[in-house]
Each structure stands twice: as C-alpha cells, then as structure tokens.
Amino acid sequence: MARMIRLAILLVALFAGFQATAAVTTHVVGGSTGWLVPPQGPIFYAVWSANQTFILGDILFFNFTTGEQDVARVTEQAFLTCNSTNPISLVKTGPANFTLNSTGAYYFIGTLNNNCLNGQKLAINVTTSPGPIPIPTPRTVPENFTVGERLGWIVPPLGEITYLTWAYNKTFIIGDTLVFNFHNGSDDVAVVTKDAYNICNTSTSLAVYNNSPAAITLNTTGEHYFTSTYNYHCELGQKLAINVTGTGSGSSPGSPSSGTPGPTAAPPSVGASPARISTSYFLIVFTIAMAVF
Structure with missing residues (x-):
C-alpha cells in the first residue's frame, strides 16, 4: 500500500x-x-x-x-x-x-x-x-563578397535599408574583398569617412573607383564606409557601412532600433x-x- x-x-x-x-x-x-x-x-x-x-x-x-x-x-x-x-x-x-x-x-x-x-x-x-x-567557428580564410548580390551597386529601390540588410549578419575579416558591380560612366564607388557617410559628403573621398567591377580588399580592422559620388545617389540610399575584424567575430555597424510604436x-x-x-x-x-x- x-x-x-x-x-x-x-x-x-x-x-x-x-x-x-x-x-x-x-x-x-x-x-x-x-x-x-x-x-x-x-x-x-x-x-x-x-x-x-x-x-x-x-x-x-x-x-x-x-x-x-x-x-x-x-x-x-x-x-x-x-x-x-x-x-x-x-x-x-x-x-x-x-x-x-x-x-x-x-x-x-x-x-x-x-x-x-x-x-x-x-x-x-x-x-x-x-x-x-551553436557557437560559430571564427573564419580565418578571406572571401569575396559581391555587394548587393544580383542587385549590384545601384541606387536601391528601397533606399538605404537595402545595403544595410545585405550586410546584416555578415562577418568581414582582414583580407576579404568587396566586389562592386555597376555601370561604367553612370556610377562609381567612393570610400569615405564616417562623418562624410552620415551627411553624404563626397567632396573629400578617401578613394574613388570608376571602373566596374571594383574589387576593394579590406586590409584594416574597424568600420569602413562606401557610397557613390554621383548626384543624390548617396541621399537615395546608395551607401554601405561594414565592420572589419581580425577574428571573424564582428558585424555590420548601425544595428536598427526597435522602431516606432505600433497598434x-x-x-x-x-x-x-x-x-x-x-x-x-x-x-x-x-x-x-x-x-x-
């Protein structure tokens, strides 16, 4: 019992x-x-x-x-x-x-x-x-990244969020290469500072690439900023910000906020x-x- x-x-x-x-x-x-x-x-x-x-x-x-x-x-x-x-x-x-x-x-x-x-x-x-x-294994072998994939490097239809979405969850390490595909004569790639990126000022670009495809190797750690020198292209969203690490543990800068209140x-x-x-x-x-x- x-x-x-x-x-x-x-x-x-x-x-x-x-x-x-x-x-x-x-x-x-x-x-x-x-x-x-x-x-x-x-x-x-x-x-x-x-x-x-x-x-x-x-x-x-x-x-x-x-x-x-x-x-x-x-x-x-x-x-x-x-x-x-x-x-x-x-x-x-x-x-x-x-x-x-x-x-x-x-x-x-x-x-x-x-x-x-x-x-x-x-x-x-x-x-x-x-x-x-799962804990991802840090990547040590450099890779090539085609910016925007099939969309390429253009003034994106949805604005700045397009390239922010593309860079999200990607890890960039020293030695990686960004490949920008665009139409020669109607676009380019400008490497700029963070301040220039934020206000879309390309008058003092660090470097400008006029020929497509433009392959830019990431040789230094930290934040890297890219846009176009053509009129209003940056203001319309043709801009990319990424973060480069030496260990493969980084992510793109500028995580989105939680947004505005909904229903x-x-x-x-x-x-x-x-x-x-x-x-x-x-x-x-x-x-x-x-x-x-």
Missing part, C-alpha cells in the same frame, strides 16, 4: 513537472512595434526573429489594426517575390494568432498595397526543442519564456523512481 502511495505521488509530480516544462510560448511578432510596414524595412523582422526560439506548439501573435494590415502565410517562393496570389492562409482581422503545429520553415507577408515589398515579411524556423545554441491592441501576457521539456528532466524522474522502488 505504501508503495502505491509513493507511486501516486511520483506520477503527480511527473505530471506537474511536464505541465511546467511543456508550456508553449506566445511570440508577439515585432514586440511593441507589432505587425506593420517597419521603418527599417525587411531587416526589422529578420532581427526580431533572430532573437527568438520557435518550438513546436508555440504561438505567433500578429498585432495589427483591421483594415490597415493583414497577414498571409505563404510559400518560400511567394515570400521571396512578395506574391500574395495564392496564400496558404490569410487573416484580415487583427490581432491574429498562428499556432506552429509543424516543424520547418514558416513564411508570412502583408498583402495590402506594397507592404511586403516595403518590409512587412517574416520568415522563421520551428524545431522540436531549443537545443544548444494599440493589447497583446497577451507572455512574461518570461517557460522552461522547455528536456531529456534531463526525464532522467531525473527516472532516478527518483529507482530510489523509491
């Missing part, structure tokens, strides 16, 4: 512990900013999601004003091209909840006006457990993220069970 009582107590404790560790987390998309067209462009939600861990069963809470925004879950291809023609699902009434009921990648966009093209898009990855945070709808209370269920928990319970019996 005493053994049965001990077993009952153990099962109650196990169930209570499971409830505590298996609780889901509600992620308020964009934090206090909510779900809107962010001033910083696509990098805003990329930064937000990079600081989250999405586990099977978690909930995404999209806080937006009905009639002004919406949220569509789409395929990866639709996400990349901002195509809202055939979404997987579409919610027009805010706020909206999405339960992450399968592992893998999820893609969300706003379908109204040009909201997606202006940065209202979110990509996340859902796993079964948080697991250890006023009250989000759910989330508090601190609950503990996640783990194998070690069951090992502890198993050990206790062996001691009891």
Whole structure:
C-alpha cells in the first residue's frame, strides 16, 4: 500500500513537472512595434526573429489594426517575390494568432498595397526543442563578397535599408574583398569617412573607383564606409557601412532600433519564456523512481 502511495505521488509530480516544462510560448511578432510596414524595412523582422526560439506548439501573435494590415502565410517562393496570389492562409482581422503545429520553415507577408515589398515579411524556423545554441567557428580564410548580390551597386529601390540588410549578419575579416558591380560612366564607388557617410559628403573621398567591377580588399580592422559620388545617389540610399575584424567575430555597424510604436491592441501576457521539456528532466524522474522502488 505504501508503495502505491509513493507511486501516486511520483506520477503527480511527473505530471506537474511536464505541465511546467511543456508550456508553449506566445511570440508577439515585432514586440511593441507589432505587425506593420517597419521603418527599417525587411531587416526589422529578420532581427526580431533572430532573437527568438520557435518550438513546436508555440504561438505567433500578429498585432495589427483591421483594415490597415493583414497577414498571409505563404510559400518560400511567394515570400521571396512578395506574391500574395495564392496564400496558404490569410487573416484580415487583427490581432491574429498562428499556432506552429509543424516543424520547418514558416513564411508570412502583408498583402495590402506594397507592404511586403516595403518590409512587412517574416520568415522563421520551428524545431522540436531549443537545443544548444551553436557557437560559430571564427573564419580565418578571406572571401569575396559581391555587394548587393544580383542587385549590384545601384541606387536601391528601397533606399538605404537595402545595403544595410545585405550586410546584416555578415562577418568581414582582414583580407576579404568587396566586389562592386555597376555601370561604367553612370556610377562609381567612393570610400569615405564616417562623418562624410552620415551627411553624404563626397567632396573629400578617401578613394574613388570608376571602373566596374571594383574589387576593394579590406586590409584594416574597424568600420569602413562606401557610397557613390554621383548626384543624390548617396541621399537615395546608395551607401554601405561594414565592420572589419581580425577574428571573424564582428558585424555590420548601425544595428536598427526597435522602431516606432505600433497598434494599440493589447497583446497577451507572455512574461518570461517557460522552461522547455528536456531529456534531463526525464532522467531525473527516472532516478527518483529507482530510489523509491
């Protein structure tokens, strides 16, 4: 009889512990900013999601004003091209909840006006457990980076955020080379100081490259600033700022702020993220069970 009582107590404790560790987390998309067209462009939600861990069963809470925004879950291809023609699902009434009921990648966009093209898009990855945070191995071998990738070095359609987004999460070390692709005669690359970069003053450029492709090797650590000497190109967003380290542990300068306040709808209370269920928990319970019996 005493053994049965001990077993009952153990099962109650196990169930209570499971409830505590298996609780889901509600992620308020964009934090206090909510779900809107962010001033910083696509990098805003990329930064937000990079600081989250999405586990099977978690909930995404999209806080937006009905009639002004919406949220569509789409395929990866639709996400990349901002195509809202055939979404997987579409919610027009805010706020909206999405339960992450399968592992893998999820893609969300706003379908109204040009909201997606202006940065209202979110990509996340859902796993079964948080697991250890991987520590990247510092890179020691120099690489070539094509600035803007296929877009090249131009006056970007979305302004300064284009090259800020490109540089985000890239690590630049001594010996790396930046390759600028542009049209000869209608563009160039100017190396400038931080002050000149901030006010778009190219009258005292440190160096100017007129022939494409311009390959610039990064030979010194610290911040490096680039723009174009052509009229208004810098003011319209053709500017790039990066940080070069000797160890591969740096990142691009100028991290975006949290943005302006968004919709006023009250989000759910989330508090601190609950503990996640783990194998070690069951090992502890198993050990206790062996001691009891």
